[in-house]
Amino acid sequence: MGYTALYRKWxxxxxxDVIGQPHITQTIKNQIRSERISHAYLxxxxxxxxxxxxxxxxxxxxxxxxxxxxxxxxxxxxxxxxLDGSIMxxxxxxxASNNGVDNIREIRDEVVYSPAKGKYKVYIIDEVHxxxxxxxxxxxxxxxxxxxxxxxxxxTTEPHKIPATILSRCQxxxxxxxxxxxxVSRMNKIITEDKINIDEQALRLVARVSDGSMRDALSVxxxxxxxSNDFISYKNIVSILGVVDYSVFFKISGGIAEQNIDxxxxxxxxxxxxxxxxxxxxxxxxxxxxxxxxxxxxxxxxHVLDIVxxxxxxxxxxxxxxxxxxxxxxxxxxxxxxxTVKWVSNPRTILEVTIIKLCxxxxxxxxxxxxxxxxxxxxSLKSGTMExxxxxxxxxxxxLKTKTTPKTSAKKVVPTKKRKVVSSEEVKKAISLWPEVINxxxxxxxxxxxxxxxxxxxxxxxxxxAIVFQNAFATNKMMVGRNDNIKIIEExxxxxxxxxxxxxxxxxxxxxxxxxxEEETHDKIEDLIxxxxxxxxxxxxxxx
Numbered sequence: 267m268g269y270t271a272l273y274r275k276w277x278x279x280x281x282x283d284v285i286g287q288p289h290i291t292q293t294i295k296n297q298i299r300s301e302r303i304s305h306a307y308l309x310x311x312x313x314x315x316x317x318x319x320x321x322x323x324x325x326x327x328x329x330x331x332x333x334x335x336x337x338x339x340x341x342x343x344x345x346x347x348x349l350d351g352s353i354m355x356x357x358x359x360x361x362a363s364n365n366g367v368d369n370i371r372e373i374r375d376e377v378v379y380s381p382a383k384g385k386y387k388v389y390i391i392d393e394v395h396x397x398x399x400x401x402x403x404x405x406x407x408x409x410x411x412x413x414x415x416x417x418x419x420x421x422t423t424e425p426h427k428i429p430a431t432i433l434s435r436c437q438x439x440x441x442x443x444x445x446x447x448x449x450v451s452r453m454n455k456i457i458t459e460d461k462i463n464i465d466e467q468a469l470r471l472v473a474r475v476s477d478g479s480m481r482d483a484l485s486v487x488x489x490x491x492x493x494s495n496d497f498i499s500y501k502n503i504v505s506i507l508g509v510v511d512y513s514v515f516f517k518i519s520g521g522i523a524e525q526n527i528d529x530x531x532x533x534x535x536x537x538x539x540x541x542x543x544x545x546x547x548x549x550x551x552x553x554x555x556x557x558x559x560x561x562x563x564x565x566x567x568x569h570v571l572d573i574v575x576x577x578x579x580x581x582x583x584x585x586x587x588x589x590x591x592x593x594x595x596x597x598x599x600x601x602x603x604x605x606t607v608k609w610v611s612n613p614r615t616i617l618e619v620t621i622i623k624l625c626x627x628x629x630x631x632x633x634x635x636x637x638x639x640x641x642x643x644x645x646s647l648k649s650g651t652m653e654x655x656x657x658x659x660x661x662x663x664x665x666l667k668t669k670t671t672p673k674t675s676a677k678k679v680v681p682t683k684k685r686k687v688v689s690s691e692e693v694k695k696a697i698s699l700w701p702e703v704i705n706x707x708x709x710x711x712x713x714x715x716x717x718x719x720x721x722x723x724x725x726x727x728x729x730x731x732a733i734v735f736q737n738a739f740a741t742n743k744m745m746v747g748r749n750d751n752i753k754i755i756e757e758x759x760x761x762x763x764x765x766x767x768x769x770x771x772x773x774x775x776x777x778x779x780x781x782x783x784e785e786e787t788h789d790k791i792e793d794l795i796x797x798x799x800x801x802x803x804x805x806x807x808x809x810x
Contacts, residue, residue, distance in 0.1 A: 271484075271485070271488055272456065272460075272484040272485070272487060273481045273485060276456055276484065277319055277322075278316065278319045278320075278323060279323065279338075279340050280337040281295055281327075281336065281337055284319060284323070285316065285444055285451075285452050285480055286315070286316075286442060286443075286445060286448045286480075287315070287316055287441055289442075293439070294320070294324055294327075294336070294439075295327075295337070298324075298333065298336040299335065303328060303386075303417065304436075305412050305416065305418065306409050306412075306417070306418040306420070306435055306437065307417075307419045307420065307436055307437050308394075308420045308421075308425065308432075308433065308436035308437065308438045308439070309321060309420065309421045309422070309439050309441060310423075310438060310439070310441065311440060311441025311442070311443075312423060312443055312478060312479065313423060314444075314478075314479025314481035314482050314483075315443060315444060315479065316441060316480065317421040317441055318390070318392060318421055320441075321390045321419040321421060323337075323338060324388075324419065325356040325386075325390065325417075326338035326340065326344070326345050326349070328385060328386050328388070328417065329345075329348065329355060329356075329381075329383070329384030329388075330342060330344060330345050331345075347383060353382060354382060355381040355388065356388045357387070357388070357390070359373075359389065359390065359392065360392050360393065361391050361392060361395075361396045361397050362392075362393045362396045366400070367398065367401050370397070370401045370404040370405045370408075371404055373408065374405075374407075377389075377408060377413055377416045378413060380415055381415055386416070386417045387415055387416050388416075388417045388418075388419065389416070389418050390419045390421065391418065391419070391420050391421070393421070393423070394421065394422045394428065395422045395423075395424045395427035395428050402428075402429050402432060405432070406431055406432065406435075409432065409435050420432075420436060425438070444480050445478075445572055446470065446473045446474055446572045446573075446574075449472075449473040449476060449483050450469055450470055450473045453469055453472070453473065453484070454469070456484070456487075457469075462491060462498070463496065464487075464497070464499075465498070465499055465500060467500045468498055468499055468500040468502065468503045471500060471503045471504070472487055472490070472503060475507055475509055486503075486507065490506055508541065508543065508546075509550075510537065510542055510547055510550060514537070515550065515551060516554075516580065516584060517529070517533055518530060518533055518551060518554075518621070519554060519558065519584060519588075520587065521533065521621075521625075522596065522624050522625055525626070526625075527622060530622075530625065534617060534621065538614055544614055544617055545604065545607055545608060547617075548600060548603065548604045548607060548617060551600060552597055552601060552604065555593055555597050555600065557571055557573065558584060558593050559585075559590070559593045559594065559597070561578065561582045561584075561585040562585040562590050562593060563590060567581070567582070595624075596624055599620060599623060600624075603616055603617070603619075688729045688766065688767055688768070692765045692767065693726045693729065693730065693731060694726070696765075696767045697724045697725075697726065697731060699759070699762050699763065700724045702762060703755065703759055703762065704716065704719050704720070706758045706761075706762070707719060707754065707758065710754070710758075712751075712754065714745075715745075715751055715754065718745055718746050719733070721736075722734060725777060727770065727772075727780065728768070729768065730768030730769060730770065731768075731769055731770075732769075732770050732772045732777060733746060733755075733769065733770070733771045733772070734773070734777050735771065735772070735774070737773050737774050737775050743771045743772070743773055746771050747770075752769055752770075752771075756768070
């Protein structure tokens, strides 16, 4: 006899062997014990969760001659006959390849005949959602009023494709994805019985990559046994499956938090050299940031993460490197890149550009990125770690001084410093040339600065101009207001105008405050001038 795959060798024989579905197995056992069997059942769930295995156990249990607490004995004549296929009272049909009207008509014609050995004739229709519309219509009447000796068990991974008329005639059971702990527990029993040597870390990795499917986990374990007969290590599993070591995800997210592009590019280079699939890696990286987010916002993340306690503890420590807004932005940017990378010939480039974008915040002008920067500023201000320095000259305010020394003239205006004053005509011309200024910024390759300057207004202020930003774009104002950016803009204006024009950045509310201050100051000066006749030569007015 040839080798039997593990998932076939260890297929559940009683309800207790079905892993992770106690809400279903206990209900069915109670129905069998109380003899309250329905005529039609619908088993829904993802692959490898036990739908077909439960259906087979069910078919034997209701026909078993020595039923024990709802479980089949698997030793009586009927049970053994169903197991080896010699008794034809249990009929399995694959709807994927038998989905026509004629196939269902055959069932309709056969149900009238009594079972050969057992009490019930059971029809197990797998992937029932693959039936055609005509086949569903042919099944409908038989499913609604079948003979008392007939039981239908329909299994599907896509219940939304089944007509409501069929759904309403079945008892529906939804199979859950099997947790990593349950898969590991079942595989521990199997490796003990079959004397397979594998370390615990490798076993957990097999369970994790199986994505909630017991059958997938056993298939992977089968592959690993063929690779190494003596001992299966964690490195063996990583090599066989082509998955990425979990520590790499912490290295990537840590590099993003520290903005260490050299480390990140080195990690990507290693991934490519190891032959890892970029698309699959990006999917796993998104899952990693999702785990970080859960550890950031949920008090007890172990309830929502199917991860061992050690990894959750490390995720909690690692999540402190990010703001909540930053993690959300990472997920958004990576998800957008993942949808793009499927259609390009060089996915590595897309991954590298995406990682650089996550490191250099000025390259990302999305709302999520702006919220992240604002959150970091708020944190720095609250913690007192931000050093605030004036980058631009403040708005000039007139300074009023009184002097007791007599002067010959009643009024004298003395400038405190000498500098070339730009005429109002030059300021107006600078404003009219602003579209050309922005265009020159774009031509110079300063695309980030160009993006920040779009949708801004230009206003005259003193002997210069003000770039006015909407109140909601304080971050844009802060970035443009950097010394190097202001210098670039002033040099472009000087090149176009042949005159130096001072440039500063203001929010709309700051411009309003400045204009209000100028008006109030002007009124005060006029008031002082009008009162000078009372003070005489004891008062002089200086404007600085």
